[in-house]
Amino acid sequence: MEILVLAKQVPETAEADLEITRDGADLERDDLVYTINEWDNYAVEEAVRLKEAHGGAVTVLTLGDEESEDVLRRGLAMGCDQAIHLNDETFLGSDPATVVQAMVKALGGRRFDLILCGVQSADQGQGQTGVLLAQALDLPYASLAVGLKLVEGGLVVTRELEANTLEEVALPLPALVTVQSGINQPRYVSIMGIRKVRGMAIEAHDADGLDLAGQVGPAASCLAARRLALPETGAGAEILSGGLDAVCARAAGIIREKGGLK
Amino acid sequence: MPARVPFWNIEAAWLFYLLTALALAVFGLGLAINLARWRPGFTWGGFSAARLKATLADALLGRRIWRGDASAGLMHALILLGFLGLFLATCLVAIDHYLVSFLHGRLYLVTSALWEICGLVLMAGLVWALIRRYLQRVPRLERRPADALLPAWLLAIALSGFLVEAARIAASGAAWERWSFLGWGLSGLFAPASAVAAHAVLWWTHAALSLGLIAWLPFSRLFHALAAPVNLYFQQEPHPLADLSLAPDQVREFSHRHFLTLDACTRCGRCVEACPSARAGEPLAPRGFVRDARLYTRLKYNLLTKIPWFRRRLRQELTSRPTIDPEQAWYCTTCAACVEVCPVQASPIELIRQVRSALVEQGSTVPPLLAQSLERLAKYQNPWLAKKGQKAAWAKGLDLPDLAKGDPAELLYFVGCTTSLDTRAQGLARGLTAVLAHCGVAFGTLGKAEPCCGDIARRVGENGLFEEQREDLSGLLADIGVREVVTSSPHCHRTLSHDYALARTRDGVTGPMPFRARHYSQVLAELVEQGRLTFPTGLAVRATFHDPCYLARHSREVRAPRRVLAAIPGLELVEMADHGRNGLCCGGGGGRMWHELPGQGHLARARLEQAMATGAALVVTACPLCLIMLEDARKAGGFEDRLAVRDLNEVVCLALGLEGGANPF
Ligand code: SF4
Numbered sequence: 001m002e003i004l005v006l007a008k009q010v011p012e013t014a015e016a017d018l019e020i021t022r023d024g025a026d027l028e029r030d031d032l033v034y035t036i037n038e039w040d041n042y043a044v045e046e047a048v049r050l051k052e053a054h055g056g057a058v059t060v061l062t063l064g065d066e067e068s069e070d071v072l073r074r075g076l077a078m079g080c081d082q083a084i085h086l087n088d089e090t091f092l093g094s095d096p097a098t099v100v101q102a103m104v105k106a107l108g109g110r111r112f113d114l115i116l117c118g119v120q121s122a123d124q125g126q127g128q129t130g131v132l133l134a135q136a137l138d139l140p141y142a143s144l145a146v147g148l149k150l151v152e153g154g155l156v157v158t159r160e161l162e163a164n165t166l167e168e169v170a171l172p173l174p175a176l177v178t179v180q181s182g183i184n185q186p187r188y189v190s191i192m193g194i195r196k197v198r199g200m201a202i203e204a205h206d207a208d209g210l211d212l213a214g215q216v217g218p219a220a221s222c223l224a225a226r227r228l229a230l231p232e233t234g235a236g237a238e239i240l241s242g243g244l245d246a247v248c249a250r251a252a253g254i255i256r257e258k259g260g261l262k
Numbered sequence: 263m264p265a266r267v268p269f270w271n272i273e274a275a276w277l278f279y280l281l282t283a284l285a286l287a288v289f290g291l292g293l294a295i296n297l298a299r300w301r302p303g304f305t306w307g308g309f310s311a312a313r314l315k316a317t318l319a320d321a322l323l324g325r326r327i328w329r330g331d332a333s334a335g336l337m338h339a340l341i342l343l344g345f346l347g348l349f350l351a352t353c354l355v356a357i358d359h360y361l362v363s364f365l366h367g368r369l370y371l372v373t374s375a376l377w378e379i380c381g382l383v384l385m386a387g388l389v390w391a392l393i394r395r396y397l398q399r400v401p402r403l404e405r406r407p408a409d410a411l412l413p414a415w416l417l418a419i420a421l422s423g424f425l426v427e428a429a430r431i432a433a434s435g436a437a438w439e440r441w442s443f444l445g446w447g448l449s450g451l452f453a454p455a456s457a458v459a460a461h462a463v464l465w466w467t468h469a470a471l472s473l474g475l476i477a478w479l480p481f482s483r484l485f486h487a488l489a490a491p492v493n494l495y496f497q498q499e500p501h502p503l504a505d506l507s508l509a510p511d512q513v514r515e516f517s518h519r520h521f522l523t524l525d526a527c528t529r530c531g532r533c534v535e536a537c538p539s540a541r542a543g544e545p546l547a548p549r550g551f552v553r554d555a556r557l558y559t560r561l562k563y564n565l566l567t568k569i570p571w572f573r574r575r576l577r578q579e580l581t582s583r584p585t586i587d588p589e590q591a592w593y594c595t596t597c598a599a600c601v602e603v604c605p606v607q608a609s610p611i612e613l614i615r616q617v618r619s620a621l622v623e624q625g626s627t628v629p630p631l632l633a634q635s636l637e638r639l640a641k642y643q644n645p646w647l648a649k650k651g652q653k654a655a656w657a658k659g660l661d662l663p664d665l666a667k668g669d670p671a672e673l674l675y676f677v678g679c680t681t682s683l684d685t686r687a688q689g690l691a692r693g694l695t696a697v698l699a700h701c702g703v704a705f706g707t708l709g710k711a712e713p714c715c716g717d718i719a720r721r722v723g724e725n726g727l728f729e730e731q732r733e734d735l736s737g738l739l740a741d742i743g744v745r746e747v748v749t750s751s752p753h754c755h756r757t758l759s760h761d762y763a764l765a766r767t768r769d770g771v772t773g774p775m776p777f778r779a780r781h782y783s784q785v786l787a788e789l790v791e792q793g794r795l796t797f798p799t800g801l802a803v804r805a806t807f808h809d810p811c812y813l814a815r816h817s818r819e820v821r822a823p824r825r826v827l828a829a830i831p832g833l834e835l836v837e838m839a840d841h842g843r844n845g846l847c848c849g850g851g852g853g854r855m856w857h858e859l860p861g862q863g864h865l866a867r868a869r870l871e872q873a874m875a876t877g878a879a880l881v882v883t884a885c886p887l888c889l890i891m892l893e894d895a896r897k898a899g900g901f902e903d904r905l906a907v908r909d910l911n912e913v914v915c916l917a918l919g920l921e922g923g924a925n926p927f
Pocket residue numbers: 526527528529530531532533534548549552600603604605606607608609610
């Protein structure tokens with residue numbers, strides 16, 4: 001079974017103190033640490049597990065600058081066999097359709113039985129790359145997978161819907177699946193694990209080589225970020241003090257005042 | 263003339279020689295199977311007379327066996343003495359028979375009497391061992407069938423030996439045979455007429471039992487008689503650091519040092535009694551871990567796997583028998599209590615580290631929280647926060663010189679991740695800062711550039727991360743030219759002084775360490791001794807000291823913190839049941855601070871209960887991890903009104919009336 005998995009490098013922002021650049025167009029990135037997009041990490045783990053159970057090979061692909069090679073090395077350390085790097089600074093800031101166009105060109109007609117990627121990325125959060133790629137390659141797809149089972153003639157995917165509902169769908173192969181977080185417990189990648197794959201060759205493409213020079217990046221994007229802003233800080237919290245009963249009574253009172261309790 | 267008549271009354275001597283050859287062949291095979299496991303990578307490391315002396319003291323005098331259990335020491339001494347005596351006797355007889363004849367006349371009589379005594383001593387030891395195990399039912403001893411077999415077998419050999427002698431004396435007894443007093447006494451059991459026939463039967467029984475034991479020895483627990491002294495010799499050298507430059511196919515699952523540990527273990531169970539994890543009812547028990555690993559390696563690395571038929575059988579065994587359960591390895595706090603009490607210096611802790619390293623490299627069974635902490639360590643240089651630059655926040659307003667920014671200072675205070683970032687542990691840092699300032703000691707820190715020293719990575723088995731952090735910090739210290747370091751944590755202290763030195767040895771770097779790292783308690787004790795830290799007023803309180811494992815056991819420092827406490831007038835120090843090098847772990851070491859395990863016990867609560875039993879109102883410790891663990895247990899375990907938990911620095915500040923570092927109780 002040949003699997004392709006897409007992985008993106010994103011800044012880790014969950015606990016960071018974010019600051020916006022002076023021109024309001026981007027985040028202050030100096031103090032940020034870059035890592036694999038959380039959802040993609042689950043996708044890579046799922047791909048490697050499928051390979052370990054059923055044989056075959058996994059190719060990991062990323063699009064980004066030189067630095068994003070770390071994501072590929074990490075994928076190789078987790079057990080991927082090959083890596084493709086769409087390596088060009090000018091790719092940064094492209095819209096999802098352009099990203100997908102570049103990927104299709106780089107893949108150049110290579111066929112995979114299964115393509116996996118995260119549901120969305122932690123930085124842009126548009127959730128489009130996976131489904132657009134399925135569209136471009138004319139593949140059936142399922143999104144929001146929290147379970148994946150290989151069966152005779154295809155794939156059974158458990159999808160996470162609203163309000164704790166799960167849906168099971170069957171897909172023929174080849175197919176594309178976008179993976180929700182929590183589908184598995186991604187393995188720990190040790191420093192030695194990454195060092196061991198240091199020498200592995202990575203297939204690289206730049207915009208020029210893909211005949212995309214000038215057609216990528218923010219200028220060519222159908223979207224333009226106008227301003228980044230941090231959410232307004234609220235007026236402040238009211239800290240209740242006093243005995244337990246008094247605090248509870250007061251809290252219930254506030255909730256009632258605001259219409260939360262009838 | 264009194265002398266021994268070899269093969270008296272025995273006709274088929276050839277049969278005896280045949281059986282002996284067989285027994286020796288099986289013994290040799292067993293020995294080869296065990297030694298073959300030791301061999302790969304075996305380094306002799308040069309001969310050391312001091313180490314040999316210590317080995318002999320432990321092996322022959324049983325120094326470590328007497329310690330903490332005189333009854334066990336006596337048991338072992340009796341068996342060893344009796345066994346060695348009889349072994350020597352057999353050798354002398356063989357020499358007399360095959361090489362030079364010298365055992366006759368008076369000499370023979372005296373030696374005969376001595377052997378009788380040896381036999382008695384051996385039997386007394388064996389009976390004592392059986393009483394301890396089955397009547398006294400010493401809790402740490404196991405009572406499986408195999409546990410009775412070995413002493414019973416030895417006892418049968420000794421008894422049958424005496425009976426052979428008795429029958430011989432009954433049949434042919436000359437008056438000088440009186441010297442073999444026990445055989446003489448027992449000879450009444452045999453009627454002279456039947457004694458000859460009985461003698462032959464008994465003789466063959468004795469021979470078969472003895473030869474059987476020889477054949478069984480390498481496969482039995484008695485193999486410790488050979489493996490333990492070797493282990494005792496080698497354990498005096500620290501286990502080397504993993505060589506990360508090896509290609510994956512050259513990396514061995516276990517080294518000869520681990521195999522020595524496995525083979526030396528006598529299953530005495532002292533480690534189980536000492537292990538905080540086992541005591542708290544967690545799934546890890548060092549003895550069981552060692553036993554499982556021994557079975558696993560004896561099956562997997564068996565010499566016989568070279569023969570296809572055996573290979574199939576052994577593989578089958580390996581998959582069908584429950585062997586090593588790697589998950590247990592995560593429960594270990596690396597407190598080293600097991601190593602401290604082990605009479606043969608087996609090192610479950612190194613075995614566990616090795617298993618952990620393999621799990622970390624494999625990746626998929628690393629507990630999720632631990633994996634997260636390790637990732638943080640790699641990215642943010644601390645296991646607590648997913649952000650950089652917070653390390654110096656605790657010192658805001660203190661205006662400490664920053665060595666990383668080029669400020670000069672003689673002494674580097676290496677604060678450490680936990681002490682910098684945990685709100686409770688920051689009390690330690692503020693306390694030490696206040697005390698050093700009070701004593702006029704000039705010092706600086708690395709400010710927000712302070713990286714992790716690598717302790718967590720090292721204890722957890724993330725060897726690559728440890729190397730990376732070690733290289734970073736060593737490089738930084740070398741750039742600044744640091745020569746004196748004081749640490750908050752006994753963990754950082756141990757890592758900087760011991761593990762960094764191991765790395766130098768491994769990498770062939772010669773010369774002394776470029777800096778000296780000390781734990782703060784050592785610096786405070788020195789200040790007390792120099793008269794620079796004195797307590798005009800004092801503190802009236804009954805206190806007990808919780809020894810951090812990395813200070814008391816790993817770094818062998820039990821005196822310094824007590825020296826400081828003793829200098830405080832009015833402070834009465836009482837000791838807990840387990841203290842000093844036998845202290846009981848709080849449960850925070852070995853990475854356990856950073857993960858949760860199924861069925862984990864209340865290790866720190868057990869410690870506070872010991873503290874309560876002393877009648878102390880204050881528990882003093884000298885480690886940020888102990889401080890957090892004990893403080894949490896105090897709150898969660900309902901000790902709040904009865905005990906206070908403080909870092910040594912906080913107590914010193916309180917006694918001196920220093921603002922800033924004092925944390926009253
Ligand atoms: S490891 Fe040491 S203390 Fe533990 S059972 Fe074996 S010999 Fe005894």
